[in-house]
Amino acid sequence: MANKVHVKTGDKVTILSGKDKDKQGKVLSVFPKEGKVIVEGVNIVKRHTKPTRENPQGGIIEREGAVESSKVMLVCPRCNKPTRAAKKFLQDGNKVRQCKKCSEVIDK
Structure with a gap:
């Protein structure tokens, strides 16, 4: 696996x-x-x-x-700082990565 x-x-x-x-x-x-x-x-x-x-x-x-x-x-591409990635679920059910510092969505 x-x-x-x-x-x-x-x-x-x-x-x-x-x-x-x-x-x-x-x-x-x-x-x-x-x-x-x-x-x-x-x-x-x-x-x-x-x-x-x-x-x-x-x-x-x-x-x-x-x-x-x-x-x-x-x-993070927006704040240009090292960050951990949080998982965020969108309305359509897709899962994206999000910056823990500025809350910017990393996956487009």
């Missing part, structure tokens, strides 16, 4: 702990089974690659590594 992750692809998040603490970035992908997310510009790892047809030079490639989802916090 897949675990729930509190952020979605495309959300702006801030890092709570680690070497990249207080950095902000956009969520590129989410892995609910592992409970991890990949954030743009955070946890850069180096990968040594052999030459291939696509990359005839080979060499060292830098890319983002996965971060525990518990170490990221959602940033």
Whole structure:
């Protein structure tokens, strides 16, 4: 059974702990089974690659590594502050995320 992750692809998040603490970035992908997310510009790892047809030079490639989802916090697009997401039920029965600080609906 897949675990729930509190952020979605495309959300702006801030890092709570680690070497990249207080950095902000956009969520590129989410892995609910592992409970991890990949954030743009955070946890850069180096990968040594052999030459291939696509990359005839080979060499060292830098890319983002996965971060525990518990170490990221959602940033509200309106007040631009890290916040927890509250669940709000709309009249039509849909469920959306809401900022706990300014009550702005995060999901459009």
